Structures are given as C-alpha cells and as structure tokens.
Amino acid sequence: MALEEKNLRCQVRGRITSKIYPGDRVKVADRMVEKLLPRDNLLSRPQVANVSRVLVVMAVKEPELDFLLLDKFLLACELEEIEPIIIINKVDLAPDFPGENQRKLEAYRRAGYKLHLISVKTGDNLPEVLEYFQEGISVLAGPSGVGKSALLNELLTEAELHTGEVSKKLGRGIHTTRRVKLLKAGDRGWVADTPGFTSLEITGIEPVDLRFYFPEFDDLTPLCKFSANCVHIHEPGCAVKKALESDKIAEHRYQSYLHFYKILEQEWENKYD
Numbered sequence: 034m035a036l037e038e039k040n041l042r043c044q045v046r047g048r049i050t051s052k053i054y055p056g057d058r059v060k061v062a063d064r065m066v067e068k069l070l071p072r073d074n075l076l077s078r079p080q081v082a083n084v085s086r087v088l089v090v091m092a093v094k095e096p097e098l099d100f101l102l103l104d105k106f107l108l109a110c111e112l113e114e115i116e117p118i119i120i121i122n123k124v125d126l127a128p129d130f131p132g133e134n135q136r137k138l139e140a141y142r143r144a145g146y147k148l149h150l151i152s153v154k155t156g157d158n159l160p161e162v163l164e165y166f167q168e169g170i171s172v173l174a175g176p177s178g179v180g181k182s183a184l185l186n187e188l189l190t191e192a193e194l195h196t197g198e199v200s201k202k203l204g205r206g207i208h209t210t211r212r213v214k215l216l217k218a219g220d221r222g223w224v225a226d227t228p229g230f231t232s233l234e235i236t237g238i239e240p241v242d243l244r245f246y247f248p249e250f251d252d253l254t255p256l257c258k259f260s261a262n263c264v265h266i267h268e269p270g271c272a273v274k275k276a277l278e279s280d281k282i283a284e285h286r287y288q289s290y291l292h293f294y295k296i297l298e299q300e301w302e303n304k305y306d
C-alpha cells in the first residue's frame with residue numbers, strides 16, 4: 034500500500050498503555066492507533082523515538098559558546114549510542130572567529146566528530162546541514178536562542194516556526210519553542226525542532242567506563258601502562274596524560290572529562306554508602 038502524506042489526528046486504543054513519542058511508528062486504522070511498532074531507540078532528552086542522529090546546535094555568541102555544555106550534549110548522545118553532529122551557528126557575529134575557539138573546535142574534528150560552522154543569517158554552509166535531513170529522523174538539540182528554529186525556517190520552506198530574540202540582559206534565549214515538532218524534510222527524512230535546554234543528566238555508567246565515551250582516547254588507552262583500568266587521571270605511564278602535554282588531546286576536553294568523572298564518582302559513592 035502506498036504511503037499517503039498527510040496529518041491525521043488519531044485516538045489511541047486503550048490497550049496501548051505505553052506513551053507514544055514523536056518519531057514513533059504506529060499502525061492506524063479508522064483514525065485509531067491500533068499498534069505501536071518496535072522502536073530502534075528513544076532519545077531521553079528531548080524525547081524522540083527512532084532517532085538517526087542528533088544535531089547539537091550551539092552559537093559562537095548570543096548565547097556564548099559553552100564548551101563544557103557542548104561536551105555534555107556529546108556525552109549524552111554517546112551514552113545513548115546516537116550519533117551527534119556538531120553545528121556551530123551565528124559565525125557572522127564573530128569576525129574574529131577562528132582564534133582560541135577555532136583551536137578548541139578542531140579538537141572535535143580530530144576526535145572524529147562531524148562539525149559544521151554555519152550562519153543562518155548569511156547562509157554560510159547551510160547546504161551541508163540540509164544533507165543530514167534527507168534520511169531518517171534528525172533531532173536538533175541545544176540551548177535556547179542558538180537558532181534551531183531559524184535554521185529550519187531557512188532550510189525547510191514549509192517550516193514557519195516561531196523564533197525569538199536573545200535576551201540582551203541575560204545573554205540567553207527566551208525559550209521560544211515549547212514542544213517537539215517533527216517536520217518532513219525531503220522524501221525520506223524528518224527533522225525535529227525541540228525546545229532549548231541546558232540541563233542534562235550524566236548518569237548510569239561507572240566512572241571507570243567514562244573513558245570509552247571520549248573517542249579521542251580510543252587509540253591511546255591501549256598504550257597506557259595499566260591500560261585495562263587506566264582512567265587517565267593519576268596512573269603512571271598514562272598515554273592520555275602524555276598526549277595532553279603535546280596538545281594531541283585538548284586541555285578543555287580533558288577538563289570536561291574530569292568534570293564528568295567526578296560527577297559519576299559522586300553518584301557511585303552515594304549509591305554504595
């Protein structure tokens with residue numbers, strides 16, 4: 034049967050007790066959801082099912098680029114085994130970008146992340162982003178005010194999403210988007226605009242396993258003297274610490290690692306107190 038493209042407001046059969054999320058695949062008959070089909074995954078924040086990739090959107094300015102927050106988003110994706118793609122918007126606002134930030138951003142490319150510097154305002158590098166939307170479900174995630182909705186308005190002619198100013202006083206967005214909205218993009222792709230957020234929980238793994246979620250450590254860990262257990266903090270003969278000295282591992286990424294490690298360690302101690 035050919036798939037018809039239309040929006041249908043449906044009711045859900047009472048026997049379907051689990052919640053249905055944006056991105057879920059369902060069987061519908063007579064405007065009734067009869068069956069919820071198995072999910073590939075369920076992203077926990079924002080809650081979207083069957084996600085192919087998360088575009089982590091940040092701005093160089095307004096709001097200020099926060100690398101720890103970026104690392105937190107990346108780690109959250111890694112923990113859920115969903116590919117994150119880094120999108121840095123508003124490059125028009127920082128004529129002096131490259132610079133220190135550019136050096137930091139290079140670390141992500143070296144670690145194997147896809148990274149795009151764009152400007153919705155000037156149109157810089159937007160076609161690169163459109164490519165991602167052609168297949169599967171892409172989710173835009175990031176703080177308020179970075180231009181997630183503006184990006185979709187620019188790339189998808191029928192998006193017509195509300196966008197909001199960034200508060201000059203607070204330097205933050207004003208939470209314009211209030212709910213997840215799934216939009217059609219091309220023949221086989223969907224993209225979800227989502228409300229901006231900055232609070233993310235890093236939880237659910239042992240501190241010793243955190244090292245597996247920083248891809249730039251992958252090639253180095255086997256070279257550590259105590260590679261089986263080395264968490265790259267105090268151990269002698271640690272290849273990661275050595276790479277830090279030669280700048281092969283970026284200092285700010287390592288600091289983020291330590292930050293998350295401490296959080297997980299605390300959680301672990303509280304659990305077994």
Ligand SMILES: Nc1nc2c(ncn2[C@@H]2O[C@H](COP(=O)(O)OP(=O)(O)OP(=O)(O)O)[C@@H](O)[C@H]2O)c(=O)[nH]1
Binds near residue numbers: 152153155181195209
């Ligand atoms: N200078 C500049 N401003 C931009 C750019 N992209 C978006 N903006 C502006 O940034 C502001 C916030 O954009 P939104 O699209 O509402 O941001 P959002 O990420 O959807 O924010 P929430 O919905 O609150 O999560 C708007 O005033 C946009 O016009 C850009 O590339 N350059």
Ligand SMILES: [Mg+2]
Binds near residue numbers: 182210
């Ligand atoms: Mg928005």
Ligand SMILES: [Zn+2]
Binds near residue numbers: 254263270273
């Ligand atoms: Zn080590």
